[in-house]
Amino acid sequence: MQYKKLEEKIKFCRKCHLRDTCTQVVPGEGNFNAEIMFIGEGPGENEDRQGRPFVGAAGKFLEEMLSLIGKKREDVFIGNVLKCRPPGNRDPMPEEVAACWPWMMDQIEMIRPKLIVLLGRHAMERFLPNQKISKIHGQAMRREIPEIGRQVFYVLYHPAAALYQGSLREILKADFKKIPKVIEAIEKGKKGDLGDEGNEVEKEEKNRFEEEDKQEALF
Ligand code: URA
Numbered sequence: 001m002q003y004k005k006l007e008e009k010i011k012f013c014r015k016c017h018l019r020d021t022c023t024q025v026v027p028g029e030g031n032f033n034a035e036i037m038f039i040g041e042g043p044g045e046n047e048d049r050q051g052r053p054f055v056g057a058a059g060k061f062l063e064e065m066l067s068l069i070g071k072k073r074e075d076v077f078i079g080n081v082l083k084c085r086p087p088g089n090r091d092p093m094p095e096e097v098a099a100c101w102p103w104m105m106d107q108i109e110m111i112r113p114k115l116i117v118l119l120g121r122h123a124m125e126r127f128l129p130n131q132k133i134s135k136i137h138g139q140a141m142r143r144e145i146p147e148i149g150r151q152v153f154y155v156l157y158h159p160a161a162a163l164y165q166g167s168l169r170e171i172l173k174a175d176f177k178k179i180p181k182v183i184e185a186i187e188k189g190k191k192g193d194l195g196d197e198g199n200e201v202e203k204e205e206k207n208r209f210e211e212e213d214k215q216e217a218l219f
Contacts, residue, residue, distance in 0.1 A: 003032045006106055010083055015099035018084035018092075024051045028079025028107060035183060036071075037113035038062070039104070040158065041122035042082030044089055053078045058160035062119075065159070065176040077111050079104070081126050097126065105147040114186050115140070116151060117179070120158025127153055138175035140182045152186055154179065 010027040013019065026043040029052055038054075046056035054062050063073060082100050086092050108116070118124045121133045128141060133155060140154045156175050162168040 001106075001110070003110055006103075006110060010103050013083065013100075013103065016084075016096045018082070018086060018096055021087045022084040023048045025083050026051055026053055026080065026085070027083055027103075028053050028077060030073060030077035030079075031075055032077065032111055034075065034077040034111060035114045036075075036117060036179065037077045037079065037108065037111055037115070038117045038119055039123045039127075040078075040080045040119040042080045042092060043085040045085070047080075048085035053080055054159075057163055058158065061159040061163055065173060068173065068177055069179055077107075077113065079107060081123055091122075101126075102147075105145075108148050108151070114152065114183055115154055115179070117154045117156055119156055120161060123158075124155050128155065131155075133157065137171070138178060140185070152182070154182055 007027045011025045013025065019025065022043070026047050030037075040054060040058075043053065044056055044058075046059075047053055053059070062078075066072060066076065081097065081104055082092050083103060084100075086096070116127070118127060124131060124133055124136075127145065128136070128143060136155050137157055138155070140152055142150055142152050144150050157168045157172045159172065162172040
């Protein structure tokens, strides 16, 4: 299936009631061959109005951070776990998240990013349950997801949280700047051609492997 076809399907989705109250579906946007996919929780008011993800203040900050690593919005893929805005930005119901989840899985399968960056606690919880963002932000973790297989995730504080809480701003920027190194390490690991840094990564992987939920930290 082509990405555009998938997008059409997402736009016509009626699997939960959120479509009755949102203005339009926000499937996500960007480069379908992107190495990096950014995933937030769900559309807010601005996104709902424009049909595009991360277009408000948080989106501006995200773009600013992308420029720190020499990238633009068009170079990456930006999406959300939920494609429709919950009324008044309330927390989504479990059945809404469950209804939307297969779309996210289809998007990941199609784009096959090297790295998925989870923006904020809510997005993190969907992929890496039972973790604390204060502990794992700025760390790459590899995890087996039944629908998509092994995937590397990188957790960041949500740009909106950093806008409200000034103390998170510099932490978020510092974590963001590490993304190219994470990609480099993933590439080295894949080729089996481990340089010094790769060896460190491998060592760390072994040290920090978390048996219970099959999550392993790479950094
Ligand atoms: N916050 C999100 O999580 N997603 C958006 O698209 C906008 C704000």
